[in-house]
Amino acid sequence: MNSTKERIFKAAISTFSKSGFYKSTMDEIAESANVAKGTLYYHFKSKNEILEFLIDEGLKVLKNEVSEKIDKLNNAVEKLRTVIFIQSDFLYKYGDFITVLLSQIWGNNKVQDKFREKLYDYLKIIEDIIKEGISEKLIVECDEKIVSSVFFGMISSILVLKLRNKENFDPGYIADNILKYTLNGIQYVK
Amino acid sequence: MNSTKERIFKAAISTFSKSGFYKSTMDEIAESANVAKGTLYYHFKSKNEILEFLIDEGLKVLKNEVSEKIDKLNNAVEKLRTVIFIQSDFLYKYGDFITVLLSQIWGNNKVQDKFREKLYDYLKIIEDIIKEGISEKLIVECDEKIVSSVFFGMISSILVLKLRNKENFDPGYIADNILKYTLNGIQYVK
Amino acid sequence: MNSTKERIFKAAISTFSKSGFYKSTMDEIAESANVAKGTLYYHFKSKNEILEFLIDEGLKVLKNEVSEKIDKLNNAVEKLRTVIFIQSDFLYKYGDFITVLLSQIWGNNKVQDKFREKLYDYLKIIEDIIKEGISEKLIVECDEKIVSSVFFGMISSILVLKLRNKENFDPGYIADNILKYTLNGIQYVK
Amino acid sequence: MNSTKERIFKAAISTFSKSGFYKSTMDEIAESANVAKGTLYYHFKSKNEILEFLIDEGLKVLKNEVSEKIDKLNNAVEKLRTVIFIQSDFLYKYGDFITVLLSQIWGNNKVQDKFREKLYDYLKIIEDIIKEGISEKLIVECDEKIVSSVFFGMISSILVLKLRNKENFDPGYIADNILKYTLNGIQYVK
DNA sequence: GATGAATGAGACTTCATTCAT
DNA sequence: CATGAATGAAGTCTCATTCAT
Incomplete structure (x- = not known):
């Protein structure tokens, strides 16, 4: 797992845990991972994924x-x-x-x-x-x-x-x- | 609890349980309770309530x-x-x-x-x-x-x-x- | 102007002035006039009226x-x-x-x-x-x-x-x- | 002010002036600015803003x-x-x-x-x-x-x-x- | 690899109005 | 005369996703 994907991974766990999956937004995850929103979609197909x-x-x-x-x-x-x-x-x-x-x-x-x-x-x-x-x-x-x-x-x-x-x-x-x-x-x- | 509110209550449990709270929509609940969407809001302030x-x-x-x-x-x-x-x-x-x-x-x-x-x-x-x-x-x-x-x-x-x-x-x-x-x-x- | 209509009239002025016409609701006016919402429609055709x-x-x-x-x-x-x-x-x-x-x-x-x-x-x-x-x-x-x-x-x-x-x-x-x-x-x- | 935001700005003035703030809808503004409704919210937090x-x-x-x-x-x-x-x-x-x-x-x-x-x-x-x-x-x-x-x-x-x-x-x-x-x-x- | 402006479907909610009582 | 439960059209806003750069 390269460093960007890992940052997203960790940001996602933390965000999902804080706000729950549905109330977490891709914007929040991106911000927490310090990447642009588009980058999430470079590493993952979707929020569900x-x-x-x-x-x-x-x-x-x-x-x-x-x-x-x-x-x-x-x-x-x-x-x-x-x-x-x-x-x-x-x-x-x-x-x-x-x-x-x-x-x-x-x-x-x-x-x-x-x-x-x-x-x-x-x-x-x-x-x-x-x-x-x-x-x-x-x-x-x-x-x-x-x-x-x-x-x-x-x-x-x-x-x-x-x-x-x-x-x-x-x-x-x-x-x-x-x-x-x-x-x-x-x-x-x- | 009057009958309309009770119908909504039951419809909500069933809907939330089937699709989860966030994926359940007020439309679904209303349809399942056989009332108009506005009626939900007459009896409850919000979906959260x-x-x-x-x-x-x-x-x-x-x-x-x-x-x-x-x-x-x-x-x-x-x-x-x-x-x-x-x-x-x-x-x-x-x-x-x-x-x-x-x-x-x-x-x-x-x-x-x-x-x-x-x-x-x-x-x-x-x-x-x-x-x-x-x-x-x-x-x-x-x-x-x-x-x-x-x-x-x-x-x-x-x-x-x-x-x-x-x-x-x-x-x-x-x-x-x-x-x-x-x-x-x-x-x-x- | 009978007393109910007058109460509505005064409630409306006060409500419209406080919140503006569009943000005032018939509910507010009714409450402020101490009548039921339906009563407004007995005395006036519509909010605009x-x-x-x-x-x-x-x-x-x-x-x-x-x-x-x-x-x-x-x-x-x-x-x-x-x-x-x-x-x-x-x-x-x-x-x-x-x-x-x-x-x-x-x-x-x-x-x-x-x-x-x-x-x-x-x-x-x-x-x-x-x-x-x-x-x-x-x-x-x-x-x-x-x-x-x-x-x-x-x-x-x-x-x-x-x-x-x-x-x-x-x-x-x-x-x-x-x-x-x-x-x-x-x-x-x- | 970039060009999209400016288009929205002008569309909003014209729309608000024609129909008033409350009767103007985000749909109207979006259409008049030739952008999608979501774009309004990308540039402004709300209609009030x-x-x-x-x-x-x-x-x-x-x-x-x-x-x-x-x-x-x-x-x-x-x-x-x-x-x-x-x-x-x-x-x-x-x-x-x-x-x-x-x-x-x-x-x-x-x-x-x-x-x-x-x-x-x-x-x-x-x-x-x-x-x-x-x-x-x-x-x-x-x-x-x-x-x-x-x-x-x-x-x-x-x-x-x-x-x-x-x-x-x-x-x-x-x-x-x-x-x-x-x-x-x-x-x-x- | 990474970005972020733009999108549009669809969600929640509001509220003037109706109508049976 | 008066009520208030019920309605549904229409509005605001959210947000996952796309795509050109």
């Missing part, structure tokens, strides 16, 4: 971070621990991207369907870990579709927390706690 | 359903069970509303901040249940802000599931499973 | 005040003195009406042409006084069309003054001075 | 014409003579602009207040001439605020005359006469 590119890249980074770290581990519980930590850390580092993602995957039109498909690829990684954990008897028998969705829901949870507690948001603390509840449950057992 | 009204009403219904059922119970675990069930059922019945809500609460502009504030009112109900459970020793010591956010994240989880499995989405089954994992955790204990 | 009625009435009052006072005088200079004083006083009492009038008589469309025609009727009164004064050798030979127009221009002058000096606008002082300059000129003569 | 720009420019030209000619003269009476002549000539050349101006300066809303402020800058030039004339004993002691307002009122007078006598409007004749009456008064002196 910027969004698509952005979501592709973001999910690619997330998937890579997860895959990389997970491959070195050989215990499903450790892997899930890692997933939770990475998600929390990712949101800490790339909150703007998550904001854009979460604003765009609901709804039933084509673009949103496409984005969700990309998301499912990520969820499959989690599903696989869960299946592995079940067969290893480290995780209880459960519906892996539901559980992987719950893992995704955690991203929403963490973003809600972050937005609620802007000043002191500690991704490590969050991850630790969520992990504990997820593995052990919250019910008190005598 | 329709959205606001819609989110207010939706969250009010959700809060009422939860409060009503919860007040009859006197056990925090039972209450959380109920919350999960209601959330799942609510999403089954009013998926369109949830779609609109989840598309609008991320981001940092004024309107979204306002919507999130309304959401926090709902989360406070859950926080209270958790505090109650902790003091009753039915729930383990935990950070109630995090846990209540996780409970909200479940709404996202369930919507992801519903969108993924359009044909056979069974709110009872989902609720049962999520509840089990939430209370007992997913780690296998010998 | 309200304006027309208002200008007709206003000019009628001005013409009457002038005619009444002038008929008792038998000296053209005294008559002009009276015209100036009445104009100044009228503007003091009915500034809102003058504001509306002065905003509506320029331009070339039909309505404005019509309003100007009504105004010319007033100017003719002044022309006649001037002609009378010339034949009586009280006033120098001059073009009475020009001079009567100048007398009208004074209304603009006085409104400008009033708007500039909101706090202390003294119609008597203004009238005295303008009269002096008009009769004697402003050039210093040895 | 076109009006503002137009009034600024018009008054600037008037002030410049007056200042330029006046600076060469060193006699207050000659200066006033020049003012009257320029006003009359300006109205002959740029009647459309004067029409727009006179339709917009009455009333009490913000925009009109702003326009009047700009007008006062012009009146101050006249005030200064009058003060000068008084100190030179060329002009009688008088209230310069009133007299400068009267000079402005003449613009209204002349426009009334022009509108009344469309076919034969001779700015030189008008100026000569008004000047005579203004300096010497209209009262016959033995």
Whole structure:
């Protein structure tokens, strides 16, 4: 990615996250990227394509971070621990991207369907870990579709927390706690 | 709420959920409500105000359903069970509303901040249940802000599931499973 | 004029003067008159008709005040003195009406042409006084069309003054001075 | 001012003058300027800003014409003579602009207040001439605020005359006469 | 590669007017 | 006489996109 395109990319994430995709204008993105409006169209076919590119890249980074770290581990519980930590850390580092993602995957039109498909690829990684954990008897028998969705829901949870507690948001603390509840449950057992 | 305003209200939910808030036009809403465009403006000041009204009403219904059922119970675990069930059922019945809500609460502009504030009112109900459970020793010591956010994240989880499995989405089954994992955790204990 | 129509009439003058004819809405007028919007249409055919009625009435009052006072005088200079004083006083009492009038008589469309025609009727009164004064050798030979127009221009002058000096606008002082300059000129003569 | 913006400027004066500011539409202006509607908004933020720009420019030209000619003269009476002549000539050349101006300066809303402020800058030039004339004993002691307002009122007078006598409007004749009456008064002196 | 003036479809909104009550 | 809910034509403005330079 050459430097102009990268500047546009970053400007777009920041702009979309601040104002949302629809309220962001090509003018804003161009200004924020310090290029002329026409330049956006030299690097991207359309505003939609910027969004698509952005979501592709973001999910690619997330998937890579997860895959990389997970491959070195050989215990499903450790892997899930890692997933939770990475998600929390990712949101800490790339909150703007998550904001854009979460604003765009609901709804039933084509673009949103496409984005969700990309998301499912990520969820499959989690599903696989869960299946592995079940067969290893480290995780209880459960519906892996539901559980992987719950893992995704955690991203929403963490973003809600972050937005609620802007000043002191500690991704490590969050991850630790969520992990504990997820593995052990919250019910008190005598 | 007189009948015209109600027709507009319903048309708006359906339209926003189908096309998203920004891609929905006042023309579409008017047509779907079978009124003239001007009539929308007789009952609402602006498109934004329709959205606001819609989110207010939706969250009010959700809060009422939860409060009503919860007040009859006197056990925090039972209450959380109920919350999960209601959330799942609510999403089954009013998926369109949830779609609109989840598309609008991320981001940092004024309107979204306002919507999130309304959401926090709902989360406070859950926080209270958790505090109650902790003091009753039915729930383990935990950070109630995090846990209540996780409970909200479940709404996202369930919507992801519903969108993924359009044909056979069974709110009872989902609720049962999520509840089990939430209370007992997913780690296998010998 | 029954009481409802009169309330509308007064509300219209005040509203038109505050916001101008085009920015005033029937809603505003109705609210200011404390009647329902439909009631306006019971008493007037249209918004334009309200304006027309208002200008007709206003000019009628001005013409009457002038005619009444002038008929008792038998000296053209005294008559002009009276015209100036009445104009100044009228503007003091009915500034809102003058504001509306002065905003509506320029331009070339039909309505404005019509309003100007009504105004010319007033100017003719002044022309006649001037002609009378010339034949009586009280006033120098001059073009009475020009001079009567100048007398009208004074209304603009006085409104400008009033708007500039909101706090202390003294119609008597203004009238005295303008009269002096008009009769004697402003050039210093040895 | 580049050529597109200038075309819009001229189209706007002509359109506003024909139909008045409020009845003129952006469509009309665009068509008259031979540009697309969007182009108007590329060069001006809003319809109001076109009006503002137009009034600024018009008054600037008037002030410049007056200042330029006046600076060469060193006699207050000659200066006033020049003012009257320029006003009359300006109205002959740029009647459309004067029409727009006179339709917009009455009333009490913000925009009109702003326009009047700009007008006062012009009146101050006249005030200064009058003060000068008084100190030179060329002009009688008088209230310069009133007299400068009267000079402005003449613009209204002349426009009334022009509108009344469309076919034969001779700015030189008008100026000569008004000047005579203004300096010497209209009262016959033995 | 980059620019930015120009475009025009289409969005939101306003508001005078109507009409059944 | 009076009301006010409903209308829809028409206006202002936005903005993604194009294209000649």
